Amino acid sequence: MHDMILPDPRGGIRTRMDEYGAMAIATLLTDFGLDDYYVAAVKGVILSRAPEATLVDVSHQVPPGDVETALFLLRAAAPCFPPGTVHLAVVDPGVGSDRRLLAVAAAAAVFVAPDNGLLTPWLERGEVYAVDRPDLYRRSPGRTFDGRDRFAPVVAALLAGCRPAELGPRVDDAIRCALPPPRRRDGVLSGRVVHVDRYGNVVTDLPASWLGGGPFRAEVAGHAATVRVGCYAELGEGEAGVLTGSLGTLELSLRGASLAARWGVERGDAVRIVLESDHGSDILRHEDPPGAEE
Template sequence: MNRLKKKHRLPNTPILTLLTDFGMNDEYVGVVKGVILTYAPDARIVDITHLVPPQNVRAASHLLARTYPYFPRGTVHLVVVDPGVGTSRAILAVAADGQYFVGPDNGIFTPVFLRATSLTVHQVTASHFFLTKVGTTFHGRDIMAPVAARLAAGLDLNRVGPGMPVHDCIHAHYDVAIREGNILQGEILHVDRFGNLCTNISRQEVECFAAGREVVVKVGEKIVIPLLHSYAEQAIGKLLALYDSHDHLEIAVNRGNAALELNMVVGATVAVTAEK
């Protein structure tokens, strides 16, 4: 056991995060936490969010990518957005750069696969680590939670099931910003609770495109939005663009709601241009 803990470098009190689409109106989150505490009673459970839009794997993947780098080595991330629950889709347990991830094989871990410098993937098949009764509608409770909890408590990853080549895992295809002439085009990936519109356009992409020129953000044919450094640089109630805390372009309204102001949703197109 001492050798196992040294290998995994788990903290004295294991950290286990939850990211789901369960919402907060039902018992689902509480039940999953109960299972976790049954097998890892010392775990510190951190709720990333339970408000991922239902079955929206892409949104969950985006939020995971923005979250996990800020957690210490040894953290176990349980991610349950699983529209394929009850089917033959695989369940994965992943070790990546000292952190661990448990969830369905549906593309949700694509950012982890692309970023990791050290990566091991196992398919979760060791049924003696599952709950005694496994249904077809709640694998987050019956399979993923007990396995994630056991990993947090020190279970060797090799024991959850056979290794799996990462190229055999499902990789989601995410659109990237595209340069077309004098326009850098991207899309809205996420709308946060403030109504800020988070895009897939990075600061690096904008700066490379701008090449020292002043640029603006355009929505539709007529709406031109200035690129500023902070919300307060713009008048209250006015639109602005800026780089968010993850260095990606965001459209906002100072003390307002850009999503409502522009009537924009996830998937909507935005453009960066030097032409005003």
């Protein structure tokens, strides 16, 4: 993810959003689903206060309370948006509690979410603020819908030109998700499943560059694939294989069916790839990122 963080003569840092004036685009990512009125209510509050805003749905089908899935989806989608975008992520098992609301200015954008680890990838990339603006919040008879009553007004304020630093104090103790890094040692790549898409493709956290060009055996959930292809169509009907996904990591796919369903793969499952070529292993060793080796 590419950061565009610039010095601010007024103090602290500023992001490229300042060069574009008031922000105009907000993305929405929740676990609300589409059966209830929740998504519409959040959008209604934002548009009531920032009527010129463009709202883009990332997803509202995150499994309830699944912070890690929300993190993955936001991390995948956010780099595609223009500078100055506000990203709202409400996957909030602690709704109504004393957990904080965060606004993180990073990567030429602002990310708004509960303090539960969802914003882990951006906490080291910019400035983190604990939102404390009760003057912005909606009055509500209860504390069961902070997405509408607190998060949405904060997003609207940002869209209307409020600076992140005006939302509350800067903090350095935000909660982080403990995400184990992929590893490789002695010709074995060890990672995990970070996402299963709607087609049943299995997305791993293993960088595609680690695979090299030699033979291999990719193992997950008691099954294995040994074929590498450039795209899904290169697989034979019913054949499983490994390919480089759109995020630059390795994916496992099954032609004509859901590999996840057929093999019983779930997010979080361990992935193991055994490299059967010394040449491939030599290539990999030269590309190791920090912390990737055991």
